[in-house]
Amino acid sequence: MTQILSLLQAAMVFGTVILFGAIGEIMTEKSGNLNLGVPGIMYLGGIAGLAGAFWYQTNVATPNAMIGLLIALVCALVAAGLGGLIYSFLTITLRANQNVTGLTLTIFGSGVANLFGGAMNKMAGGVGQISVGITSDAFRDTLPFLSNVGVFSGLGFMVYLAIILAFLASYFLNRTRKGLNLRAVGENPATADAAGINVTRYKYLSTCIGAAISGLGGLYYVMDYIKGTWSTDGGIEKLGWLAVALVIFARWKPIQAIWGSYLFGALFWLFLYIPGLTRSSQEIFKMLPYVVTIIVLIVVSLRKNRENQPPANLGMAYFREER
Amino acid sequence: MEGAKATVCMREITKTFGSTVANNCVCLDINKGEILSLLGENGSGKTTLMNMLSGIYYPDAGQIFVNGSEVSIRSPKDAFELGIGMIHQHFKLVDVLSAAENIILGMPGNGRLDMKVVNEKILNICSLYGFDVDPKQKIYDMSVSQKQTVEIVKVLYRGADILILDEPTAVLTPQETDKLFAVLRNMRNDGKAVVIITHKLHEVEELSDRVAVLRHGQYIGEMVTKDTNAAEMTNMMVGRTVSLNIARPEPKDPKPRIVVDGLTVRDIDGVKKLSNVSFAANSGEILGIAGISGCGQRELLESIAGLQLVESGSISYIDPETGKQVELIGKDPRTISTLGVALSFVPEDRLGMGLVGNMDLTDNMMLRSFRRGKSMFADRKSPRSLAERVVNELEVVTPGITTPVRRLSGGNVQKILVGREIACAPTVLMTAYAVRGLDINSSYTIYDLLNQQKEKGVAVIYVGEDLDVLLELCDRILILCGGEVSGIVPGRGANKREVGMMMTKLGGEAGK
Numbered sequence: 018m019t020q021i022l023s024l025l026q027a028a029m030v031f032g033t034v035i036l037f038g039a040i041g042e043i044m045t046e047k048s049g050n051l052n053l054g055v056p057g058i059m060y061l062g063g064i065a066g067l068a069g070a071f072w073y074q075t076n077v078a079t080p081n082a083m084i085g086l087l088i089a090l091v092c093a094l095v096a097a098g099l100g101g102l103i104y105s106f107l108t109i110t111l112r113a114n115q116n117v118t119g120l121t122l123t124i125f126g127s128g129v130a131n132l133f134g135g136a137m138n139k140m141a142g143g144v145g146q147i148s149v150g151i152t153s154d155a156f157r158d159t160l161p162f163l164s165n166v167g168v169f170s171g172l173g174f175m176v177y178l179a180i181i182l183a184f185l186a187s188y189f190l191n192r193t194r195k196g197l198n199l200r201a202v203g204e205n206p207a208t209a210d211a212a213g214i215n216v217t218r219y220k221y222l223s224t225c226i227g228a229a230i231s232g233l234g235g236l237y238y239v240m241d242y243i244k245g246t247w248s249t250d251g252g253i254e255k256l257g258w259l260a261v262a263l264v265i266f267a268r269w270k271p272i273q274a275i276w277g278s279y280l281f282g283a284l285f286w287l288f289l290y291i292p293g294l295t296r297s298s299q300e301i302f303k304m305l306p307y308v309v310t311i312i313v314l315i316v317v318s319l320r321k322n323r324e325n326q327p328p329a330n331l332g333m334a335y336f337r338e339e340r
Numbered sequence: 341m342e343g344a345k346a347t348v349c350m351r352e353i354t355k356t357f358g359s360t361v362a363n364n365c366v367c368l369d370i371n372k373g374e375i376l377s378l379l380g381e382n383g384s385g386k387t388t389l390m391n392m393l394s395g396i397y398y399p400d401a402g403q404i405f406v407n408g409s410e411v412s413i414r415s416p417k418d419a420f421e422l423g424i425g426m427i428h429q430h431f432k433l434v435d436v437l438s439a440a441e442n443i444i445l446g447m448p449g450n451g452r453l454d455m456k457v458v459n460e461k462i463l464n465i466c467s468l469y470g471f472d473v474d475p476k477q478k479i480y481d482m483s484v485s486q487k488q489t490v491e492i493v494k495v496l497y498r499g500a501d502i503l504i505l506d507e508p509t510a511v512l513t514p515q516e517t518d519k520l521f522a523v524l525r526n527m528r529n530d531g532k533a534v535v536i537i538t539h540k541l542h543e544v545e546e547l548s549d550r551v552a553v554l555r556h557g558q559y560i561g562e563m564v565t566k567d568t569n570a571a572e573m574t575n576m577m578v579g580r581t582v583s584l585n586i587a588r589p590e591p592k593d594p595k596p597r598i599v600v601d602g603l604t605v606r607d608i609d610g611v612k613k614l615s616n617v618s619f620a621a622n623s624g625e626i627l628g629i630a631g632i633s634g635c636g637q638r639e640l641l642e643s644i645a646g647l648q649l650v651e652s653g654s655i656s657y658i659d660p661e662t663g664k665q666v667e668l669i670g671k672d673p674r675t676i677s678t679l680g681v682a683l684s685f686v687p688e689d690r691l692g693m694g695l696v697g698n699m700d701l702t703d704n705m706m707l708r709s710f711r712r713g714k715s716m717f718a719d720r721k722s723p724r725s726l727a728e729r730v731v732n733e734l735e736v737v738t739p740g741i742t743t744p745v746r747r748l749s750g751g752n753v754q755k756i757l758v759g760r761e762i763a764c765a766p767t768v769l770m771t772a773y774a775v776r777g778l779d780i781n782s783s784y785t786i787y788d789l790l791n792q793q794k795e796k797g798v799a800v801i802y803v804g805e806d807l808d809v810l811l812e813l814c815d816r817i818l819i820l821c822g823g824e825v826s827g828i829v830p831g832r833g834a835n836k837r838e839v840g841m842m843m844t845k846l847g848g849e850a851g852k
Binding site for chain 1: 416417434442
């Protein structure tokens with residue numbers, strides 16, 4: 018029983034990282050932009066939040082946890098949003114290839130983050146490990162009314178924020194005019210344009226806002242999972258790719274991404290809970306999330322349901338006067 | 341000046357794309373309560389001109405006045421605000437959304453969507469003009485004419501009183517066209533201004549009050565429709581006298597060349613595409629195939645060419661010299677084409693089947709001949725001379741034979757495709773949509789080519805969209821309806837309305 022509880026909790030922690038990444042990427046892809054830079058953007062969000070909190074805690078005599086938390090959130094949102102802006106400028110305004118731009122952004126983001134992470138580890142002095150304990154604790158506090166409810170004790174507020182965001186994104190896409198317009202832009206920009214929708218603005222905004230949401234995943238990983246420190250083990254990148262896979266798994270529906278993300282989180286950690294695995298046989302279990310994604314792709318393709326397909330214009334640039 | 345009456349005045353409009361001048365100093369007036377036809381060949385700049393009214397393009401020079409005041413239309417949104425709505429030739433609809441969602445796309449209003457209110461308003465508009473639209477139906481479930489209706493409702497929902505339709509009848513059956521024309525007349529009587537872009541003269545005569553002609557991007561003139569006739573309009577459009585009759589020589593000594601018997605074909609999903617189709621195509625004869633798009637024409641041609649898996653039935657080819665019968669089913673496409681069966685299929689995007697866009701003319705000619713010869717090196721000489729011959733004989737406009745086919749205009753691409761197929765000296769020539777989107781001049785070149793082949797004793801199978809052409813060109817017409825043969829009628833003396841009925845209902849009116 019405790020085994021299952023601890024697997025569930027581990028699944029929700031990793032699931033939340035993936036869920037932020039996936040919600041952001043769903044918003045981006047709904048505008049027809051395939052941003053493969055999610056891992057890099059999550060890195061940017063993580064390092065910016067950490068740097069913000071670190072700067073605040075080292076410059077104030079008695080740091081307030083709440084202010085540290087807010088600074089970290091704002092820094093992460095802005096940095097990740099800027100990552101989205103780089104991507105938007107390259108692919109929307111300059112019409113660069115989306116796949117290449119996205120992959121470059123992933124390399125860029127992880128490079129920048131590890132450079133500054135390493136630098137901060139040095140600046141922290143001591144054992145050479147930065148730590149923003151006060152801010153991190155604020156992130157990791159259990160919500161007061163949930164402290165005694167088994168699986169929920171020990172989960173920070175961002176777990177719930179991710180779920181709320183998923184519902185908000187779903188409401189936005191399916192029940193509002195702007196959401197309808199955004200879906201039209203991703204499906205058929207020429208049509209959206211002819212209907213008087215500002216395609217460029219929708220693409221820019223949804224890509225930047227999507228990137229900012231994805232960046233929260235990196236922040237959550239840094240502040241909650243590794244407790245306000247920095248490590249260069251590439252953990253964020255792994256989860257970032259899982260977020261991209263989850264978008265397909267969830268068939269571009271934010272609410273489906275909620276349980277999908279926890280499933281991915283559980284599959285990710287499953288190897289720890291299966292007795293008698295060697296180092297090499299563990300790897301087979303670590304493959305599971307990707308295998309499940311492939312199976313979902315096959316099933317979805319076989320059923321040929323039009324509603325479950327990716328946005329029709331995903332990955333393509335739009336130029337009005339093209340002949 | 342008649343500016344008081346005109347709701348839209350375009351003055352000295354010029355638009356260029358790179359080095360091509362699409363519109364050169366064009367002036368045009370659009371009046372309320374009138375249907376104006378904008379007539380011109382392919383590439384004469386009709387669509388470009390109207391796109392500048394609907395905000396898709398922005399003119400390089402010139403002025404546009406709407407209701408007397410000068411306006412600048414920078415985006416489709418500006419156009420809507422001025423009450424201008426355009427129905428594009430390629431529908432601007434999002435497939436996975438419902439009709440209602442498409443109609444309100446991009447409209448201002450409450451942030452939260454209340455589909456009930458929207459649906460009601462749509463049904464109101466529909467009952468006002470006599471449309472039949474289910475607001476909840478998804479676009480991908482709709483027929484072409486339903487999609488077009490959605491487009492028109494979309495424009496009306498936005499309160500447009502200037503409607504522009506770009507070749508609206510290209511995809512409709514005669515009955516659907518009649519319905520559309522009735523609706524357009526309703527709108528005119530309602531005081532709206534209607535512009536219809538077309539190159540079909542009989543539609544101009546039937547529907548419009550006034551006609552304006554463009555040629556090579558220039559405004560040639562305008563006439564009141566009832567004071568003019570088809571010949572005068574064509575002359576203005578083409579710039580010289582053109583005979584509007586398609587030649588139809590009597591078939592010489594027709595003998596069965598291809599005999600199809602009980603052909604049944606299913607697609608990969610198991611849906612029946614052809615069911616029990618039987619007919620014979622004779623030598624020295626043009627057999628037309630009519631039908632609504634997607635009712636089995638493609639599958640039929642592909643079965644004969646060996647590209648389609650056949651469920652049952654037989655297709656036999658009768659050798660013109662020996663008179664021997666050869667069963668084509670089960671043979672691979674290469675064997676069939678060496679027998680002399682040629683297929684030129686012009687899909688909607690023109691390049692999809694038969695030509696490779698990034699390769700030049702010579703290489704595209706080689707696609708047919710690269711297996712010939714014994715050496716391991718391909719022979720490039722004969723395809724090059726063939727390319728030169730096709731360019732000369734068919735008057736293909738190209739910078740040279742080393743230009744990638746993709747860069748040529750649609751009409752020229754089609755000439756190359758048809759030219760190559762004819763050059764293999766076929767005994768059976770199948771063409772599908774050979775004149776798709778071509779202007780009068782190029783179309784007539786293609787008809788002449790087909791007639792030449794017919795006189796050489798080739799069995800020509802012609803799948804076409806334009807019923808008027810089918811009726812004038814073909815010796816016999818096979819009508820398909822939902823994958824079944826609805827009837828075979830002689831081309832001479834066939835009635836358009838009857839054929840139209842047979843396209844929508846098995847056996848036509850008699851089948852009721």
